[in-house]
Amino acid sequence: MKNRSAKRIGIFGFGCVGQGLHDVLQDNPQLQVVRICVRDREKLRTLPSHTFTYSPQELLQDESIDLFAELISDPGEALLIVRQVLQAGKTIVSANKKMVSENLPELVELQQAYGGTLLYEAAVCGSIPILRTLEAYYGNEQLQEVSGILNGSSNYILTKLNSEGLAYEEALRQAQALGFAEADPTLDVGGFDALHKISLIAAHAFGVVPHAADVLCQGIQHISKRDVTLAQALGARIRLVASAKLNAHNRLAVQVLPTLVFPDSELYYVEAEFNGVQLKAKYAGDQFLKGRGAGSHPTGSAVWADVSAALAGYKYSYGKLQQAEVQLEEDTELRLYLRTPNPELLPQLDWLELTSFGVDATVAQLIGTVRRRSIIAHAATLAAANVFIAQVPDSVQVDDVLRASLLDAVEVA
Numbered sequence: 001m002k003n004r005s006a007k008r009i010g011i012f013g014f015g016c017v018g019q020g021l022h023d024v025l026q027d028n029p030q031l032q033v034v035r036i037c038v039r040d041r042e043k044l045r046t047l048p049s050h051t052f053t054y055s056p057q058e059l060l061q062d063e064s065i066d067l068f069a070e071l072i073s074d075p076g077e078a079l080l081i082v083r084q085v086l087q088a089g090k091t092i093v094s095a096n097k098k099m100v101s102e103n104l105p106e107l108v109e110l111q112q113a114y115g116g117t118l119l120y121e122a123a124v125c126g127s128i129p130i131l132r133t134l135e136a137y138y139g140n141e142q143l144q145e146v147s148g149i150l151n152g153s154s155n156y157i158l159t160k161l162n163s164e165g166l167a168y169e170e171a172l173r174q175a176q177a178l179g180f181a182e183a184d185p186t187l188d189v190g191g192f193d194a195l196h197k198i199s200l201i202a203a204h205a206f207g208v209v210p211h212a213a214d215v216l217c218q219g220i221q222h223i224s225k226r227d228v229t230l231a232q233a234l235g236a237r238i239r240l241v242a243s244a245k246l247n248a249h250n251r252l253a254v255q256v257l258p259t260l261v262f263p264d265s266e267l268y269y270v271e272a273e274f275n276g277v278q279l280k281a282k283y284a285g286d287q288f289l290k291g292r293g294a295g296s297h298p299t300g301s302a303v304w305a306d307v308s309a310a311l312a313g314y315k316y317s318y319g320k321l322q323q324a325e326v327q328l329e330e331d332t333e334l335r336l337y338l339r340t341p342n343p344e345l346l347p348q349l350d351w352l353e354l355t356s357f358g359v360d361a362t363v364a365q366l367i368g369t370v371r372r373r374s375i376i377a378h379a380a381t382l383a384a385a386n387v388f389i390a391q392v393p394d395s396v397q398v399d400d401v402l403r404a405s406l407l408d409a410v411e412v413a
């Protein structure tokens with residue numbers, strides 16, 4: 001029998017996340033699924049064919065629908081759907097970090113102009129409630145830093161390299177076979193997925209919407225066993241860390257960088273496909289959230305949490321975005337580990353200090369301090385030359401003793 005008081009939802013997408021949401025809704029009969037819009041008419045489905053439509057407009061123009069969930073894998077089409085819903089003053093939740101992060105100013109304006117609502121917790125770290133935490137608990141408190149492991153695929157690969165000594169290609173193959181990485185893994189291993197997520201975090205935590213071109217973004221795709229061995233010799237693990245950090249002059253540095261993390265950091269213990277986010281707040285101090293950052297049910301759960309919140313009238317306040325007191329940092333000094341098969345590239349970077357501990361005709365390994373802007377300016381050249389870069393804490397000072405032991409480790413690798 002139909003539940004007459006049930007709210008009605010239209011869903012776009014029935015892949016990993018759409019199916020996860022559908023499963024979660026089986027436990028929640030107060031929400032009735034009207035139709036699910038998909039693209040491929042030939043695909044075998046686990047639900048009866050009358051559940052599906054292939055026409056987005058059929059859903060978008062159905063006046064009986066109370067709210068929508070946009071869970072498709074096509075960011076261009078997702079934007080058109082979200083735009084149309086918001087222009088009609090209606091409510092939609094989305095999991096699409098690329099679409100939301102690249103169009104946030106427009107999407108905020110549309111909500112303000114037409115009174116509709118867009119929520120997108122599932123787009124950032126799957127089941128970890130980071131955006132709502134930033135909005136609800138830190139909307140009025142100054143944050144100093146939000147950083148973390150925001151991409152489960154690359155963390156799975158890095159974990160395998162560290163704990164099992166696998167080669168990068170083998171770890172990537174395993175991640176793909178388990179569904180943690182896409183057939184085209186570029187967005188994940190290139191750092192772009194984490195970049196989309198940290199951009200959304202920066203908007204909610206600091207009121208800044210960074211342009212991708214201004215953000216230092218390096219992935220893990222050039223990592224080798226030498227790099228892993230070096231990190232281990234220092235007592236560290238390599239993690240892909242995305243961060244938004246405020247300096248004393250209210251300037252925000254946003255970056256995605258492989259980073260050497262040590263046992264005194266919570267991120268050291270975030271393994272496999274898990275995500276972890278750490279917050280540093282002026283009065284609350286440090287906090288850490290860890291959980292499943294992707295996957296069908298964890299992400300479906302986050303979408304359901306947004307749907308429930310939206311039905312209860314919840315909207316993002318975008319409080320810090322309205323105040324716009326913080327600006328993006330244009331340049332900083334970075335302490336880096338760098339390995340390059342082409343030592344001739346090194347003089348092109350703006351080094352402030354440099355220690356090399358392994359240079360021969362085929363590879364150079366260095367730790368030094370460099371201007372962030374020079375890494376951004378040479379990003380394409382560094383990528384083409386398969387250079388691997390990782391951030392190193394200032395506390396790692398390479399004296400002669402350490403240099404000798406690193407040389408030993410590098411030779412063993």
Ligand SMILES: NC(=O)c1ccc[n+]([C@@H]2O[C@H](COP(=O)([O-])OP(=O)(O)OC[C@H]3O[C@@H](n4cnc5c(N)ncnc54)[C@H](OP(=O)(O)O)[C@@H]3O)[C@@H](O)[C@H]2O)c1
Pocket residue numbers: 012013014015016017018037038039040041043071072073074077095096097098122123126293294295296299
């Ligand atoms: N997977 C995760 O763990 C995860 C986590 C957080 C966020 N997300 C985000 O959630 C979204 C969906 O990801 P997913 O992993 O569920 O993708 P997926 O498994 O590839 O499924 C994508 C779904 O979108 C449908 N679709 C694609 N283009 C469409 C179009 N133009 N019109 C209508 N339907 C269309 C597909 O239809 P067919 O079934 O007909 O092919 C499919 O049902 C993406 O934005 C992703 O970034 C995913």
